[in-house]
Amino acid sequence: MLKTRYVVASIGLLIAIFIAVMSFLPNLTIEKATKGNTYTGSVFDQSKVTTVDITLADDDLDSILDNPSEKEVVASDVTINGEKVENVGFRTKGNLSLNSVVQMEDSERYSWNIDFNYYQSDQNLHGLKEFDLNNNYSDPTYMREYLSYELMEKMGIATPGHSYMYVTINGKEWGLYLGVESINETFLNNNFPSGNGDLYYPDGTGSDLKWIGEDIDDYTGLNLKTNESSDQSAMIKMLDAINNGGDLEEVLDVDETLRYFAANTALVNLDHYQGTLKHNYYLYEENGVFSMLPWDYNMSFGGFSGGGGRQEGASDKENEVAAESNDTANKDDTEPLGEAPNKNGGRMMDMSSNFMNESNINFSITEPVSGTTLEDRPLLNALLSNDGYREKYYDYLDGIATDFFSEENMTAMTTDISTLITPYVKKDPTKFYTIEEYTEATSGEETLVDFAAQRAESILAQLSGDLVVEAETESSMGGRAPNRGDNANAGQPPPNMGGGENGAALQSPNMVNDENGATPGMNGNMGQQGTDNSSSSKNTIILSSVLLLLLFGAMVFAHFFKRRGKKG
Known part of the structure; x- marks a missing residue:
């Protein structure tokens, strides 16, 4: 008993x-x-400027500086905020921006790649295995890329870790850089339920996502980065759906992608899918559903200029070099290809000096492409050809214009950043711009705050119908108008934001509830990964x-x- x-x-x-x-x-x-992945708060601590001290053999450093375009990987020791990791892969990174610095007689301010597990498998720093040190090329404010990632994060997009870092190499000060987490398996594991899906870096044939055929080998520019043995059938299914008609929600995180394009459009980031070069983005597939991931924003805030990326002040030959470089770039790297390599009086030409021009401020939100057509960007075209999706996209733009791009918010953000980085900019021995040019760019008559304020005003005017903008498409350059699809309203100015189809007010993102009653506001909680998903359900x-x-x-x-x- x-x-x-x-x-x-x-x-x-x-x-x-x-x-x-x-x-x-x-x-x-x-x-x-x-x-185990605590690097987002430790390595990318945005409350301070992180110190990154790199040491390597003098002969190896000389070899890199003598042949920077070779991207030779050498062993180094990297100390971040006093924490040392030994035997780390170290190399230059970039394509055209790298070549631009190569051609400068007085600069060795290259961007760098740090790979903790290049020599030792699974070596990491608080879970981080690889990151880049970006040299803020063509950005006198040092802020374009940082602010762009901040907006993406606020919109609920999976965004790489990023923070300011002051770099020394063999004891010599190399200057203030922006550290950016690499988009790889570690990033995917930290931002998605399983993190074991197919990751692509499109750049080349097929990166416009136009339908070529059912043979994945025809899409030579899609560049699969993970799961090399994958049959990539999910990619073919997605391409078929966006080009030939299909249920987009079966192959695409639609709401997240609308938020992504709204942010990119607001930022006038034309060195991207929406511009002529159709690159600088990632696609990640998990359980057959694709997400678009942000990458490389040093040319945002109109820095790539209007009209498809031709830079005012650059010669025809220089612009030709920029275009040709896109075709011959190393597809294993991920760096903007739209900048023309040139020198101007011994210094880098400022190719973003005309960022406040009218074509940037009034960049179209109804046909948000430059130097191409919506037909030639089928992913964006498929979304904006749907009434419901287009309305959501407009809602998100309204939220960005009234919230993130508000003068109060932008002033607060840029002031905080300036307070943090200005002492480091002053002592930066390799900076591309003088301290006077930095001061003018951050507190003069034409700043990123001014750009955001005028851009927000234009977005709201376009949303209300008070301003109708002709997109910088092939049609505005002599070609025919793009077909927005079968929708009768496609290509028309957006409805007045004061009332929807049934008289209901169209609200900004922080006021629009989703189907479950949740509020996907501008607070960084919209569409975050890792919540309700089939992978977690299986587990x-x-x-x-x-x-x-x-x-x-x-x-x-x-x-x-x-x-x-x-x-x-």
């Missing part, structure tokens, strides 16, 4: 454990996804099944134990 009570107590304990595990299972799943089902089997086994054991007790 005593033994029976022990068995009953054991069964009760198992039931209690089962209930407890089921109650805490969702939290356990999230913890598993982020366990839950598997673990639940195991626990149920254990519980059932215990009950069967108790049943037979009682029967044996009675026989005895």
Whole structure:
């Protein structure tokens, strides 16, 4: 009888454990996804300028500086905020921007790649395996890329870690850089439920995502970065859906992609899918659904100029070099290709000096492409040809214009950044611009705050219908107008934001509720990864099944134990 009570107590304990595990299972799943990866708060600490000290053999450094275009990888030791990691891969990075610095007689301010596990598998720093040090090329403010990633983050887009870093190499000051997390398996694991899907860096044939055919080998510019043995059938299915008609929500995180394009359009980032070069973005597929990931924003805020990227002040030959470089660039690197390599009086030509021009401020939100047509950008065209999707896209633009781009918010952000980085800019020995040019760019008559304020005014005027802008497409350069699709309203000015189809007010993103009543506001919580997803559900089902089997086994054991007790 005593033994029976022990068995009953054991069964009760198992039931209690089962209930407890089921109650805490969702939290356990999230913890598993982020366990050990604390680099976003340690390496990319935005409250300070991180110190990055790189040491390597003098001969190796000389070899790199003598042949920077070779991107030779050499062993180095990297110390970040006093924490040292040895035997780390170190090389130059970039394409045309790299070549631009190569041609400068007085600069060795290259962008750098730091790869912790290049020589030692699984070596990392707080979970981080690789990151870049970007040299803020063609950006006298040092802020374009940082602010762009901040907006993407606020819009709920999976965004690489980023913060300011002051770099020394072999004890010599190299200057103020922007550290940016590499988009690779570590990033995917930290931002998505499973992180084991197909990652692409499109750049070349097929990067416009136009339909070529069912043979993935024809899309030579899609550049698969993970799962090399993948049949890439999900990519073909997505390309088919956006080009030939299909259920977009089966192949695409539609709402997230609308937020992505709204942010990119507001930023007038034309060195991107929406411009002539159709690059500088990632596509990530998980469980057959694609997300678009942000990358390389030093030419945002109109820095790539209007009219498809031709730079005022640059010669025809220089612009030809820029265009040709896009065709011959190393597809294994991920750097803007739209900048013309040139020198002007011994210094870099400022190719972003005309960022406040009318074509940038009034960049079209209804046909948000430059030097191309919506037809030639089928992913964007498929979304904006749908009434409901287009309305959501307009809502998100309204939210950006009234919130992130507000003069109050932009002033506060740029002031905080200036307070943080100005002492480092002053002592930066390799900076591309003088301290006077930096001061003028950040507090003069034409700043990023001024750009944002005027851009916001234009966006709101376009949304209300008070301003109709002809897009800088092939049609505005002599070609025919782009086809927005079968929708009768496609290509028309957006409806007045004061009322929707049924008279209901169209609200900004922070006022629009989703189907479940949640508010996807401008607070960084919109569409965040790792919540309701099929991968987590599968894990839950598997673990639940195991626990149920254990519980059932215990009950069967108790049943037979009682029967044996009675026989005895």
